[in-house]
Amino acid sequence: MSDEISQAEQQFKAGYAALVGRPNVGKSTLMNALLRQKISITTPKPQTTRHRILGILNRNSSQTIFLDTPGLIDPRYELQRFMVEQIHQAVADADIAIVMTEVTDLKIPDELVNGIKQQGIACLLVLNKCDLINRNEALPVIESFHEKNIYDEIIPVSALRSEGIDELEKTIEQYLPYHPPYYPPDIVSEHPERFFVAELIREQIFIRYAQEVPYSTTVTILEFKEQEGKKDVIRAEIVVDRESQKPILIGKGGKKLKELGIAAREQIELFLERPVYLELFVKARDKWRDDENWLKRLGYHA
Numbered sequence: 143m144s145d146e147i148s149q150a151e152q153q154f155k156a157g158y159a160a161l162v163g164r165p166n167v168g169k170s171t172l173m174n175a176l177l178r179q180k181i182s183i184t185t186p187k188p189q190t191t192r193h194r195i196l197g198i199l200n201r202n203s204s205q206t207i208f209l210d211t212p213g214l215i216d217p218r219y220e221l222q223r224f225m226v227e228q229i230h231q232a233v234a235d236a237d238i239a240i241v242m243t244e245v246t247d248l249k250i251p252d253e254l255v256n257g258i259k260q261q262g263i264a265c266l267l268v269l270n271k272c273d274l275i276n277r278n279e280a281l282p283v284i285e286s287f288h289e290k291n292i293y294d295e296i297i298p299v300s301a302l303r304s305e306g307i308d309e310l311e312k313t314i315e316q317y318l319p320y321h322p323p324y325y326p327p328d329i330v331s332e333h334p335e336r337f338f339v340a341e342l343i344r345e346q347i348f349i350r351y352a353q354e355v356p357y358s359t360t361v362t363i364l365e366f367k368e369q370e371g372k373k374d375v376i377r378a379e380i381v382v383d384r385e386s387q388k389p390i391l392i393g394k395g396g397k398k399l400k401e402l403g404i405a406a407r408e409q410i411e412l413f414l415e416r417p418v419y420l421e422l423f424v425k426a427r428d429k430w431r432d433d434e435n436w437l438k439r440l441g442y443h444a
C-alpha cells in the first residue's frame with residue numbers, strides 16, 4: 143500500500159449520529175433531507191417513528207450513520223416503552239447527539255440532554271422549521287441558546303425545504319471521529335426491503351385515519367415474493383388491537399382499505415423502483431401493544 147493511500151485512510155472519519163427530540167419536531171424529515179432520499183416515514187401526526195432507523199451518508203472523506211429515533215414521550219404502554227428504549231440505545235451507540243426542536247416551540251427534554259452530556263459526546267442543537275419564521279426572528283433564539291452554553295453548536299434549518307442542510311452536514315463532519323468506514327460505500331441502510339414496505343403501509347395509515355387507529359395499528363409482511371418477469375407479490379397484514387377497529391379500517395364495502403392499498407402500493411413502487419402487486423389483510427390481535435410476546439412477533443424487539 144502506498145503512503146498516499148494509507149494517509150487518506152487515516153484521515154477518514156466515520157461515526158454514529160443520533161437524531162433525538164420530542165415527537166413531530168421533524169427528525170425523520172431531517173434524516174431524509176441529509177440522505178437526499180426517503181428512508182424514514184414522516185407524517186403530520188406525532189409518534190410516527192417507532193424503531194431506531196439507520197441511514198448512512200457516504201462522502202469522499204467521511205461516513206455518517208444517522209440513527210433516526212422515535213420522539214421522546216412518557217410511555218403508557220409496552221410499545222411506547224420499546225420506543226423510548228430505542229432512543230436510549232441510539233444515544234448509547236452515538237458519537238454525536240443531534241437534539242432537535244421546532245424553532246417555534248422550544249420544548250427540549252432536559253433528561254435526554256443531561257444523559258447526553260454525561261456520556262460526554264458532542265451535542266448539537268438543530269432548530270428546525272425555520273421556514274415558519276423570519277430570518278431575524280431566529281437570531282435571538284440562537285443567541286439565547288449560546289448563552290446557556292449547553293450545546294457545542296446551534297444550527298437553524300428547514301428540513302422540509304432542505305435549507306441549512308449543507309451547513310449542518312459540514313458541522314456534523316467536524317465532530318466525527320477518525321475511524322475507517324463501518325459500512326461499504328454503496329449502501330444507504332441495513333434494514334431489509336420488507337421493513338421499508340411495512341413502514342410505507344403504516345405511513346399511509348397514519349395519513350388516512352384519525353384518532354386511535356394509527357396508534358393501535360402495526361403492519362407485518364406475510365409474503366414478499368420476487369418473480370422473474372412478473373410483478374413482485376407482497377401480502378401484508380394490518381394488525382389492530384381490537385375487533386371494533388376492523389370495520390373502521392376496512393370501510394363500507396372495503397372502500398377505505400382499497401384506497402389505502404392503492405396509495406401504499408404507489409409509495410412502495412416508488413421506493414422499490416419496480417411494479418408490485420399488494421394485497422392487504424386486517425386482523426385483530428387483542429391488546430398487542432401491551433403484550434411483550436406480540437410485540438416481539440410483530441417486529442418490536444431489540
Ligand SMILES: Nc1nc2c(ncn2[C@@H]2O[C@H](COP(=O)(O)OP(=O)(O)OP(=O)(O)O)[C@@H](O)[C@H]2O)c(=O)[nH]1
Pocket residue numbers: 164165166167168169170171172183184185186187188189190191192211212213214270271272273274299300301302303
Ligand atoms: N414547516 C415545516 N414542517 C416540517 C419541517 N420538518 C418537518 N416538518 C413537518 O413536521 C411533521 C412531522 O415530521 P416528522 O419528520 O415525521 O417528525 P418526527 O420528529 O420524525 O416525528 P416522530 O417520528 O413522530 O417523532 C410533518 O408534517 C413534516 O412535514 C420543516 O422544516 N418545516
Ligand SMILES: [Mg+2]
Pocket residue numbers: 169170171182183184190191210211212213
Ligand atoms: Mg419520525
